[in-house]
Amino acid sequence: MNARGGLSWFKRPCVVVTGGGGVGKTTTASALAVALARQHKSVAVVTVDPAKRLAEAFGFQVEDLYHAQEPQDLSDSVKEQLKIPKENRLYVGILNPNRVVQEVVKTTLSENQAEKLTSTRLFQQLSQMIYGLQEYAAFEWVNRLIESKHYDVVVLDTPPAVHAKDFFKVPDRIENLLHSQVFQIFDTPKTSLGKWVSKAMSFSWVEVLLGAQVFQESRLFFSIFSQIKNRVITKVRALAQFFRTGQVALVTVVAPHAVALQETLGLKVFLGEQGIPLDAVILNQGHPPINEDWTLAGGEDFVFQDKLRRFQAEARERGQATEHTMARLDQEMPEVPKITLSLGASDSGLALLSDLADQIESSERG
Amino acid sequence: MVSWEDFSNRIHLVSGKGGVGRTSFAASLAKWAVSQGKKTLVCEIEDESDWNSPLAQRFGFRRFSTEAPDEIRENLFGLTLSAKMGQEKFLTSFLKISALSEKVIQTKGVRWFLDGAPAFREMGFFYHLLTEMRLDYDTIIIDLPATGHLVGLARLPQILLKLVPIGPIAERLREGQTYFYNPEITRAWVVTLPQGLPVSEAIELAVELKKESISVGGFIVNRMPFNPFTPEEELKVEAYSKKSEQRQLLVELERLKRSREAFDRLKRTQMGKVFLLGEQLKEDSFESPWITTVKTLPSGSDQRA
Numbered sequence: 001m002n003a004r005g006g007l008s009w010f011k012r013p014c015v016v017v018t019g020g021g022g023v024g025k026t027t028t029a030s031a032l033a034v035a036l037a038r039q040h041k042s043v044a045v046v047t048v049d050p051a052k053r054l055a056e057a058f059g060f061q062v063e064d065l066y067h068a069q070e071p072q073d074l075s076d077s078v079k080e081q082l083k084i085p086k087e088n089r090l091y092v093g094i095l096n097p098n099r100v101v102q103e104v105v106k107t108t109l110s111e112n113q114a115e116k117l118t119s120t121r122l123f124q125q126l127s128q129m130i131y132g133l134q135e136y137a138a139f140e141w142v143n144r145l146i147e148s149k150h151y152d153v154v155v156l157d158t159p160p161a162v163h164a165k166d167f168f169k170v171p172d173r174i175e176n177l178l179h180s181q182v183f184q185i186f187d188t189p190k191t192s193l194g195k196w197v198s199k200a201m202s203f204s205w206v207e208v209l210l211g212a213q214v215f216q217e218s219r220l221f222f223s224i225f226s227q228i229k230n231r232v233i234t235k236v237r238a239l240a241q242f243f244r245t246g247q248v249a250l251v252t253v254v255a256p257h258a259v260a261l262q263e264t265l266g267l268k269v270f271l272g273e274q275g276i277p278l279d280a281v282i283l284n285q286g287h288p289p290i291n292e293d294w295t296l297a298g299g300e301d302f303v304f305q306d307k308l309r310r311f312q313a314e315a316r317e318r319g320q321a322t323e324h325t326m327a328r329l330d331q332e333m334p335e336v337p338k339i340t341l342s343l344g345a346s347d348s349g350l351a352l353l354s355d356l357a358d359q360i361e362s363s364e365r366g
Numbered sequence: 367m368v369s370w371e372d373f374s375n376r377i378h379l380v381s382g383k384g385g386v387g388r389t390s391f392a393a394s395l396a397k398w399a400v401s402q403g404k405k406t407l408v409c410e411i412e413d414e415s416d417w418n419s420p421l422a423q424r425f426g427f428r429r430f431s432t433e434a435p436d437e438i439r440e441n442l443f444g445l446t447l448s449a450k451m452g453q454e455k456f457l458t459s460f461l462k463i464s465a466l467s468e469k470v471i472q473t474k475g476v477r478w479f480l481d482g483a484p485a486f487r488e489m490g491f492f493y494h495l496l497t498e499m500r501l502d503y504d505t506i507i508i509d510l511p512a513t514g515h516l517v518g519l520a521r522l523p524q525i526l527l528k529l530v531p532i533g534p535i536a537e538r539l540r541e542g543q544t545y546f547y548n549p550e551i552t553r554a555w556v557v558t559l560p561q562g563l564p565v566s567e568a569i570e571l572a573v574e575l576k577k578e579s580i581s582v583g584g585f586i587v588n589r590m591p592f593n594p595f596t597p598e599e600e601l602k603v604e605a606y607s608k609k610s611e612q613r614q615l616l617v618e619l620e621r622l623k624r625s626r627e628a629f630d631r632l633k634r635t636q637m638g639k640v641f642l643l644g645e646q647l648k649e650d651s652f653e654s655p656w657i658t659t660v661k662t663l664p665s666g667s668d669q670r671a
Contacts, residue, residue: 021384021511027563054563259385259420292614297606307594308603314592315618343621349562 010036010364012249012279013146015155018167019253020263024284026054028253028341029157030092031356032282034082037090038361040152044071044091044145047157048138057349058092065094071145081350082357091151093141100137108228117224120217134159135170136232139239146247165270171240178229178236249279256286256318256325268333278336281329282360286340287318339363368641368658370402372583375553377499377545378507379519379580381571382557386564387588387643391557392509393424394657400442401652404504407435409445411491411510419446421509435498439652445498447508449490456493460534488522489535496542517571520546520554520578546580553583558632560587560625565632572637584638591625 015036017029026047033045047054055062059078065071071093076086084090105114117123138156145154158167242248250271254264264281271278294312298305322340329338341359343352378395382388396408410421412432419429425438432451435443499506510519523539523546530536546552554575558568572582595603600619607615632640 022386022559022564023384024563255385257385263384288614290614292612294603294607294612294615296610297603297612297615304599304602307599310594311592311618315614343617 010039010249013151013153013247014142015153015249015251016158016243017155017251017253018158018267020260023253023255023260025253026157027352027356028282028284029155030054030058031341031353032251032360033090033092033153033155034084034353034357035360035364036153036155037079037082037084037088038357040088042089042091042151043153043155044093044151045155045157046071046093046095046138046142046145048095048097048134048159055092055094057353060092062094065092066096068093069099078350082354095134095138095141097134097137100140101133104140104231105228108231109224113224113227116220120221123221123225135167136174136236136239139242140235143235143238143242165267168243168270168274168276171236174236175233178233243276250276251280251282252278253282253284254325254329255284256322261325261328264329265332268336278333281333281336281338283322283326283329283338283340286322286326286342287315288342289319289323290316370398372639372641373398375549375551375583376503376505377552378505378583379510379552379554380507380557381510381554382586383564383567384511386557386559387586388511388557389420389424389509391555391586391588391643391657392507393421394655396442396505396507397652397655398657399505399507400439401655403441405441405443405502406505406507407443407445407498407501407503408438408507408509409435409447409495409498410508412446412448413511422446443503447491447494449487449494452490452492452494452497453486455497456490456535456538459497488519489526489539492519492522492542493538496538496545499542499545517574517578520575520580524578549581553581553638555583555586557586557588560590560628562624562628565628568632569635569637572635576637582638585632585640586643587629587632587640588643590629590642591622593622 015032017025017032019025019028029047030045033043037043055065059075060072071091073089073091074082074084079086079088079090082090102118105117109117135158138159142154142156145151243250252264252267254260268278290312295305295308298308322342326338326340329336339360340363341356373395378392380388380392380395382391392408396406399406408421408425409430410419413419419427422429422444425442425444427436427438427444430436430444430446432446432448435445438444495508523543527536527539530539554572556568556571558564568585572585575582593600600622603615604619606612607619629640629642
């Protein structure tokens, strides 16, 4: 456990946890929330991944969290196992993108318009189809949680993505999509006759492709949706700025293998270009250096001894991989505080979360 | 040892979270197919960022073409599936006369619609893949980053058919379904690590795929820890570690047990075979593809790696 540079970001109102695939991002975000809840009165951790096992580890059914309006607080017995003081609260939430979008629609449009929009098939399939919708909805939600002043810290576990930096590209992608002229073809023509004719031609081709009924529905969808477009664009721009406000601590999770290391180094370069500070790197799935000699277990049996020697060499190699990863991180980003988390006696459930939270806390003190 | 029979179906959907060895598996499977004399296509989904493709790099390419498959060597081709290419191919097939289709594609409204309307991007990937499925490849391997892509692709026909139940798009979707939902033709492989959470996620993905009527060929367990001990030796080592308070040794032994448990959980699902890769990746070549060193274990729990 080596934290260097202090963990002042522990005091920010929002902690955003990113990381490439397979590094244990959701688990790390949860452990971080547990560590924070030991020190703060009210902490929320929200995940976008419908991480079933994780919800269950905290003592919830994933469906209950998914359908709940607000993050739910942990029971006393779970808190006790996680060593969270009785008077503190830790809330857990799973994002339901559909619900968030529906809320946006309801608060922005008239009742009549909202109902028309939500009844189109396009809208009903929306969440499964639009890239970036999850990220957008996550932001809307986290923003609301922060503004409610109900929580001292909100921890966001970002949606799973191939590359950690994908999350930061979402604002641009959504804005591009909304600026895409698909909205314009469905606008009422106000322009010259020539443009109107060309528009009408496009129209008829789209209609041939989709069939008349779907076409009419699409028309309805896009024309109503264009009314909430501006609000979404404003929010998306705010999301792009969100990471530069100093309210947010940005933490990225890495694992001791080449792919994850490259991913993190790439993310750092990307964030540097964007002017977004990175507040901490957490090296998960670390392995401590082996300083015991295990060959003695073999007694006089040389074959057995040799097996033990190979077993030990292999464990040492993993310890070296951890050291190597940390050394590279130190070299490439000396200014960023780093924490190593290693797997102890348990690899799932409350015991794991508690153990990881211990490690985070002790590095925060150290 | 693994047998080609296990992988003799035509279309392979390879999925798994990042960092678990998914692309290594896909690339190695392709090499093995070629060594079996199969005309093979290996493909991946276009990533619009400027990243190099890890799959293409394994074959000495920066990324594969989206236009037409790159010939990697005799009998082996690489392709990037692209939404735009698929949409254009679709319009061309639908409008028959290509001069006309070009005109339609150039019609701004149509271009805008295809770019902006939800699901039509995925439809593009789907159709691009479909055009390749119609060709004479013996084996088609698709490397699907992030599990969401696989479920998305699997679900697409149903979603779009709800949206567009009749007409030319629906026809192509139904054609795609005949390939996708036939276990003799298409199987999904879920690559995972022998740890609690990854295994739970792998099982959830497999269940989800089954729900979408995609047949799951099996699980590929990567980085199974090295265990040189017989069960008796393992017990001895454990007793020694407790007696002499070797904490690190105890942690390592726990790790062996946990990975065995994770492995057994996959077996118990009975959703296809469970294959095992060693801790160290062997050098992967066309002559001896890495995947051929994969082990299959007899059924029943508590089998040793």
